[in-house]
Amino acid sequence: MKGDVLIKNAKLVDGRGVHGTADVLIGEGRILSLSGGEAPTVLDATGMILSPGFFDPHAHLREPGQEVKEDLQSGLTAAARGGYTDIVSMPNTTPVVDNAEIVAALKKKAAQIKQARLHPAAALTQGQEGKVLSEAHQLQAAGAVMLTDDGKTNEDAGVLAQGLLYAASWGLVVSVHAEDAGLRRNGVMNEGSVSFRLGLPGNTGYAESARIARDLEVVRYVRDRLANSVSAQGLLHIQHLSTKRGLELIRQAKQEGLPVTTEVGPHHLTLTDEALNGLNPIYKVAPPLRTQSDVEALIEGLLDGSIDCIGTDHAPHTQDEKELDLLRAPFGIPSLEVCWPLLYTELVEKRGFPLAVLVARFTDGPRRILGFPPLHLEEEAEASLVLWDPHSQRPVEPQTFASKAKFSPWAGWQLKGWPVCTLVEGRRVFALE
Amino acid sequence: MSETATPSFPKHLLDFRDWNRRQVESLLETAQMMQEVLARPVKKVPALTGFTVATVFFEPSTRTRISFELAARRMSADVVSFSGTTSSTVKGETYRDTLRTLDQMGIDAYILRTDAAGVPYQAHSWLHKPVINAGDGWRAHPTQALLDAFTLREKLGSLEGKKIAIVGDILHSRVARSNAELLPMLGATVVACGPAPLLPGSLPGAALTTSLREALYEADAVMVLRLQKERMEKGLLPSLPEYIAAYQVNRERLGWAKPGAPLLHPGPMNRDVELEGTLADSPQSLVERQVANGQAVRMAVLYHVLVGKS
Numbered sequence: 001m002k003g004d005v006l007i008k009n010a011k012l013v014d015g016r017g018v019h020g021t022a023d024v025l026i027g028e029g030r031i032l033s034l035s036g037g038e039a040p041t042v043l044d045a046t047g048m049i050l051s052p053g054f055f056d057p058h059a060h061l062r063e064p065g066q067e068v069k070e071d072l073q074s075g076l077t078a079a080a081r082g083g084y085t086d087i088v089s090m091p092n093t094t095p096v097v098d099n100a101e102i103v104a105a106l107k108k109k110a111a112q113i114k115q116a117r118l119h120p121a122a123a124l125t126q127g128q129e130g131k132v133l134s135e136a137h138q139l140q141a142a143g144a145v146m147l148t149d150d151g152k153t154n155e156d157a158g159v160l161a162q163g164l165l166y167a168a169s170w171g172l173v174v175s176v177h178a179e180d181a182g183l184r185r186n187g188v189m190n191e192g193s194v195s196f197r198l199g200l201p202g203n204t205g206y207a208e209s210a211r212i213a214r215d216l217e218v219v220r221y222v223r224d225r226l227a228n229s230v231s232a233q234g235l236l237h238i239q240h241l242s243t244k245r246g247l248e249l250i251r252q253a254k255q256e257g258l259p260v261t262t263e264v265g266p267h268h269l270t271l272t273d274e275a276l277n278g279l280n281p282i283y284k285v286a287p288p289l290r291t292q293s294d295v296e297a298l299i300e301g302l303l304d305g306s307i308d309c310i311g312t313d314h315a316p317h318t319q320d321e322k323e324l325d326l327l328r329a330p331f332g333i334p335s336l337e338v339c340w341p342l343l344y345t346e347l348v349e350k351r352g353f354p355l356a357v358l359v360a361r362f363t364d365g366p367r368r369i370l371g372f373p374p375l376h377l378e379e380e381a382e383a384s385l386v387l388w389d390p391h392s393q394r395p396v397e398p399q400t401f402a403s404k405a406k407f408s409p410w411a412g413w414q415l416k417g418w419p420v421c422t423l424v425e426g427r428r429v430f431a432l433e
Numbered sequence: 434m435s436e437t438a439t440p441s442f443p444k445h446l447l448d449f450r451d452w453n454r455r456q457v458e459s460l461l462e463t464a465q466m467m468q469e470v471l472a473r474p475v476k477k478v479p480a481l482t483g484f485t486v487a488t489v490f491f492e493p494s495t496r497t498r499i500s501f502e503l504a505a506r507r508m509s510a511d512v513v514s515f516s517g518t519t520s521s522t523v524k525g526e527t528y529r530d531t532l533r534t535l536d537q538m539g540i541d542a543y544i545l546r547t548d549a550a551g552v553p554y555q556a557h558s559w560l561h562k563p564v565i566n567a568g569d570g571w572r573a574h575p576t577q578a579l580l581d582a583f584t585l586r587e588k589l590g591s592l593e594g595k596k597i598a599i600v601g602d603i604l605h606s607r608v609a610r611s612n613a614e615l616l617p618m619l620g621a622t623v624v625a626c627g628p629a630p631l632l633p634g635s636l637p638g639a640a641l642t643t644s645l646r647e648a649l650y651e652a653d654a655v656m657v658l659r660l661q662k663e664r665m666e667k668g669l670l671p672s673l674p675e676y677i678a679a680y681q682v683n684r685e686r687l688g689w690a691k692p693g694a695p696l697l698h699p700g701p702m703n704r705d706v707e708l709e710g711t712l713a714d715s716p717q718s719l720v721e722r723q724v725a726n727g728q729a730v731r732m733a734v735l736y737h738v739l740v741g742k743s
Binding site for chain 2: 126131132133134135136137138141158159162165166168169224225226227228229231232234
């Protein structure tokens with residue numbers, strides 16, 4: 001059998017589990033064979049692991065309008081280097097992604113860039129103003145895969161309910177930044193002993209759990225409203241979960257069978273508010289870094305499936321912005337290029353977290369939320385893949401990032417698991433030099 | 434209500450709760466006779482001579498009011514009109530006081546239109562005179578459903594086993610509710626379709642779907658409802674272009690229904706919003722027929738409510 005690329009002797013790990021080694025022949029954008037063949041390009045993958053390409057349901061690529069922070073070229077290149085083949089971009093740009101023309105333009109441009117593939121999320125409401133619903137049907141036809149007012153909170157439960165009802169007509173998932181604006185106030189970090197000691201305005205974890213509790217009631221309402229309309233279901237995805245209490249509410253809701261999903265970011269799994277002791281705005285993020293007890297609970301939730309997936313919430317800003325003071329610096333941490341090695345090292349290597357589960361949370365988890373079929377390493381499967389190295393260790397060096405945001409809270413951390421090669425439909429979009 | 438050999442009729446038409454299939458069919462047969470009266474050169478019969486009918490409209494409406502008033506006059510009834518927007522309600526009088534005042538003037542039947550669901554029931558308890566509901570809020574518009582049924586039967590014959598799709602703002606539609614009540618009584622299956630924010634959580638008599646294709650698929654007839662622009666203002670829908678893109682009944686989509694499936698619209702129509710404009714004027718459209726039939730159906734209703742035998 002002949003193909004384009006042959007990946008020899010790779011260990012296969014996908015969302016179903018850890019498999020043996022195989023010689024993976026790729027051609028016509030698909031996996032042609034797991035038992036070798038001929039190809040002009042042969043990669044020796046001895047000691048490496050091959051997985052389905054990672055899928056990020058939550059990244060800020062800043063285009064259009066905020067290209068000083070990031071753009072499609074830099075963001076999608078960073079994604080490919082991080083092992084991602086697919087990225088959902090958030091719509092809180094300038095202008096807001098709230099019409100079909102912008103979605104189509106982003107899709108077109110991303111296709112020309114030929115790095116990770118772009119799946120734009122569009123605004124739930126026009127201008128993300130929380131008032132008038134956006135044109136979900138036409139947005140979806142243009143390529144939008146999710147609706148969200150992320151960057152803002154959904155203060156009006158009625159608008160969220162109507163948005164969920166309307167999105168349900170099209171099978172579109174609605175995602176929310178679940179924080180009660182009144183409770184979080186102007187907090188710049190987790191409210192707790194650290195914020196009280198440092199004299200910084202705190203954002204209580206209850207701002208998140210209170211909003212999740214409300215939103216779950218909205219989902220119940222929508223479920224009941226739609227109980228007799230056979231073709232529709234209102235899907236709510238809760239972004240960047242950060243608290244133990246929020247997790248408990250979601251776990252309970254899932255046991256009840258509510259159509260609700262959630263994600264967690266790499267920073268909420270590896271950092272706590274103690275990081276703010278150094279008074280460095282690089283750690284300023286929304287929702288904020290919480291406590292060790294929250295971190296432990298979130299890892300447990302990731303393991304038991306209460307948390308469906310990893311969402312980076314990659315949120316690039318300029319160096320100048322992040323060097324403002326803690327009250328004025330913008331919220332956000334870039335992480336596309338470190339997310340996989342970070343979590344592989346911190347969870348799998350150091351804590352014995354099951355590798356296949358982590359892979360599933362980077363692949364099948366987000367795919368299922370967005371309505372994409374699972375992607376497994378088998379013949380005929382789409383060859384959107386990442387080959388990564390579980391052995392060699394090197395430090396995080398933000399100055400080498402493809403992202404325009406060349407800073408990282410994990411700078412200097414020694415990590416394993418770095419991607420070596422990323423393929424999108426059989427085409428190599430990243431290969432380590 | 435039990436079915437008897439010679440059906441007796443409820444002395445009111447608030448909705449179809451007190452009506453059975455036999456009574457409805459008998460009424461539609463009377464409407465057929467009225468249709469014949471309307472085809473004569475002199476469109477008048479003495480059936481309601483000496484009766485006085487009041488149209489009491491607390492919500493503006495021209496078409497329904499004219500249809501009722503003509504229906505009454507063609508049967509020689511005296512007609513008085515009360516319009517809430519121009520008369521005493523603006524001075525703060527309650528519906529109850531207005532109606533009881535009118536009742537002192539020897540009215541024999543009331544034709545009532547209100548913006549609030551249930552007022553016809555309240556009026557019925559206040560007046561002890563026949564009340565015909567000409568539309569109460571989102572709840573019921575029984576003469577519209579009767580004229581729709583009459584028009585559908587004229588075109589399709591028996592409605593037994595027929596699939597009728599109703600498309601649009603179901604949640605706020607008294608036309609949809611009354612048709613969902615009446616058409617299944619005549620053997621039809623009703624599928625109500627619209628975007629989820631405009632669908633009720635349940636609707637007795639109708640299956641609900643957000644999928645237009647599913648609703649129109651193999652439908653024997655398609656009823657399109659008016660889209661109120663205020664639904665956008667209230668945040669239930671994104672925009673008119675979006676509604677048109679997703680839910681307008683156009684030529685292509687009508688192709689999902691049975692060939693030649695008739696189109697109905699209760700009016701007034703937003704051309705090229707809920708319905709492709711040229712379809713309204715096509716041979717498939719029964720829109721004008723509905724208006725013509727409305728008068729005959731309302732004559733039959735007045736006759737049954739006031740005189741009471743078939």
